[in-house]
Amino acid sequence: MPKSDIIPNADAPPAPAKHYIPIRDISPPPNTAVNRSSRIHFREQKGDFQRLRTMMNSLLIMLFFALPFISIDGRQAILLDVDKQQFFFFGITLWPQDFTLLAWIFIAAAFGLFFITVFWGRVWCGYLCPQTAWTFIYVWIETRIEGSSNKRKQLDKAPLTSIKLGKRSAKHLLWGFAALLTGCGFISYFIPARELYLEIFTGNASFWVTSWVWFFAICTYLNAGWMREQMCLHCCPYARFQAVMFDANTKTVTYDTQRGESRGPRKRKQESHHRESNLGDCVDCNLCVEVCPTGIDIRNGLQYECINCGACVDACNETMLKFDYKQNLIGYMSENDLKGVSYSYWRSPRFLGYGAAVVIMLIVISLDLNSRSEIQLNVIRDRQSLYRETTDNKVENTYQLKIRNKTQQIKQYRVAVLSEMPFSLIAEPIITLAAGEQVDYPVTVLADKDAIPSGRKMIQFLVTDIQEPKQQVSQETGFFSP
Ligand code: SF4
Ligand code: SF4
Structure with a gap:
């Protein structure tokens, strides 16, 4: 229907007033x-x-x-x-x-x-x-x-x-x-x-x-x-x-x-x-x-x-x-x-x-x-073997710890392994790093085969600054046993 044919309904409410945004000509003279x-x-x-x-x-x-x-x-x-x-x-x-x-x-x-x-x-x-x-x-x-x-x-x-x-x-x-x-x-x-x-x-x-x-x-x-x-x-x-x-x-x-x-x-x-x-x-x-x-x-x-x-x-x-x-x-x-x-x-x-x-x-x-943290730690498991059994009835897992001294001073760190079970660390626990130095530190974790359940257990490596013990960093990883 053409628009002109539409007859407005007298009962309909009045259409709202139209509001326009005022236009101002701002083009320069x-x-x-x-x-x-x-x-x-x-x-x-x-x-x-x-x-x-x-x-x-x-x-x-x-x-x-x-x-x-x-x-x-x-x-x-x-x-x-x-x-x-x-x-x-x-x-x-x-x-x-x-x-x-x-x-x-x-x-x-x-x-x-x-x-x-x-x-x-x-x-x-x-x-x-x-x-x-x-x-x-x-x-x-x-x-x-x-x-x-x-x-x-x-x-x-x-x-x-x-x-x-x-x-x-x-x-x-x-x-x-x-x-x-x-x-x-x-x-x-x-x-x-x-x-x-x-x-x-x-x-x-x-x-x-x-x-x-x-x-x-x-x-x-x-x-x-x-x-x-x-x-x-x-x-x-x-x-x-x-x-x-x-x-x-x-x-x-x-x-x-x-x-x-x-x-x-x-x-x-x-x-x-x-x-x-x-x-x-x-x-x-x-x-x-x-x-x-x-x-x-x-x-x-x-x-x-x-x-x-x-x-x-x-x-x-x-x-x-x-x-x-x-x-x-x-x-x-x-x-x-x-x-x-x-x-x-x-x-x-x-x-x-x-x-x-x-x-x-x-x-x-x-x-x-x-x-x-002023210490950076990255734990990488040995990819060659999950675990090794020793002749004296023990199980060992090997890891590579990437430790970085992020400060500009020489630092001494203590490396430890944390777990509720009897794990021990086979590595020199104290390590000295020059300013900004990063080392790949190989460590072995050892446990009595009879003292731990078989399968995967979580352990935690902890690296602590000896002079400033508040500065420490840890990372969890798995320990496998037969
Ligand atoms: S001199 Fe030009 S650029 Fe500087 S405030 Fe005035 S109009 Fe803006
Ligand atoms: S032309 Fe002169 S008086 Fe006018 S606004 Fe600019 S500076 Fe001020």
């Missing part, structure tokens, strides 16, 4: 679209958030280079020794089987990041992400050599002269040097740092070490020198999904549209009359766009390209100061801040969920650390 094909030369900006960002980036870079030079008990404090399959971390030695601990730490860090994102949006990207930190170093070098953003744009367009060639060569040379240092810094987490720098800069490093250092140096050079914001825009997965952690109370870099619009230039003397002329607080100076490392205009609303670096906040605050307007036309603000709505985090499911996940992961990490 045509004159503010960013030209993605050209290189972004953003202005250097000073201000509170830039000071904080510089401080945090400097701390990150300093730690990156300095950590491999810290020693504990004569050993590099953080070293991932691929050859020996050991990871040294401030006195703790982790073996491949302990890597669940690292997995917990990464999961806890991820939840920690999500938790912080609920409060302050993508602050990680602007203040602590290595990509941003290294990009800012490279831009700093570029600015020192080629000048301000305007001069850099002019230089891009200028024909190749000896001055341009000189500036470009100096820049790329310094970029290359910074990249080589970064390559060394990265590899120094895998190879003792002191020797590495010396060997690389004297040309005495092995082929593979040199290749890896240059590989990471080239990656750094391309990432921080050439790709820059393209990494954030096209390669970083976090940029794409971070918005799902936002809620109405997440403080992220936001333009106060109500206060700012309608935007328009004006003379400073006219600032007191701007309300009468229907102008908002935005003087359309375009500084917020010029300082943006990803080349966006934050006045167009929340965009995934924004790394929350706060450069536009500082730039706008500077302008607001000049016009004697209230600060924070652009600021770290939430949707509720803009609406003037008060809000409690205790009612936010995201806050509670991510917070609980972080706490749970921290508990799991401490339990894992506490239950971590």
Whole structure:
């Protein structure tokens, strides 16, 4: 039946009112679209958030280079020794089987990041992400050599002269040097740092070490020198999904549209009359766009390209100061801040969920650390024969004990066999192992044939640290008799 032929039933309850999600056009005005094909030369900006960002980036870079030079008990404090399959971390030695601990730490860090994102949006990207930190170093070098953003744009367009060639060569040379240092810094987490720098800069490093250092140096050079914001825009997965952690109370870099619009230039003397002329607080100076490392205009609303670096906040605050307007036309603000709505985090499911996940992961990490044994034991039965009968009416089974000293000290261990039945161990019960050493320790377990039932009985091998008896490890295995 055609729809027009349907006669509504007068007795039927009225149809519920339709609710539509209000649609807002957030496409940028045509004159503010960013030209993605050209290189972004953003202005250097000073201000509170830039000071904080510089401080945090400097701390990150300093730690990156300095950590491999810290020693504990004569050993590099953080070293991932691929050859020996050991990871040294401030006195703790982790073996491949302990890597669940690292997995917990990464999961806890991820939840920690999500938790912080609920409060302050993508602050990680602007203040602590290595990509941003290294990009800012490279831009700093570029600015020192080629000048301000305007001069850099002019230089891009200028024909190749000896001055341009000189500036470009100096820049790329310094970029290359910074990249080589970064390559060394990265590899120094895998190879003792002191020797590495010396060997690389004297040309005495092995082929593979040199290749890896240059590989990471080239990656750094391309990432921080050439790709820059393209990494954030096209390669970083976090940029794409971070918005799902936002809620109405997440403080992220936001333009106060109500206060700012309608935007328009004006003379400073006219600032007191701007309300009468229907102008908002935005003087359309375009500084917020010029300082943006990803080349966006934050006045167009929340965009995934924004790394929350706060450069536009500082730039706008500077302008607001000049016009004697209230600060924070652009600021770290939430949707509720803009609406003037008060809000409690205790009612936010995201806050509670991510917070609980972080706490749970921290508990799991401490339990894992506490239950971590410094001895590794693996019992392997002799596969040649189930048992052997001796001429004096005894039965014996042979085993191979793989014992590893997971500490960085020489250790003495006592090996014992535990059972309710009268078993005895035919082996030297005390064994000495060097730091990190693993031995295959053959042992024989003996019992009177008449004292044990026939078939399979369970026995337990126990290895105890003689100096620290709390450190012990055991494993069950079967004992066979005819
Ligand atoms: S919009 Fe502002 S906070 Fe976002 S990346 Fe650009 S300058 Fe940084
Ligand atoms: S810096 Fe502030 S005043 Fe200038 S254009 Fe941006 S929002 Fe408007």
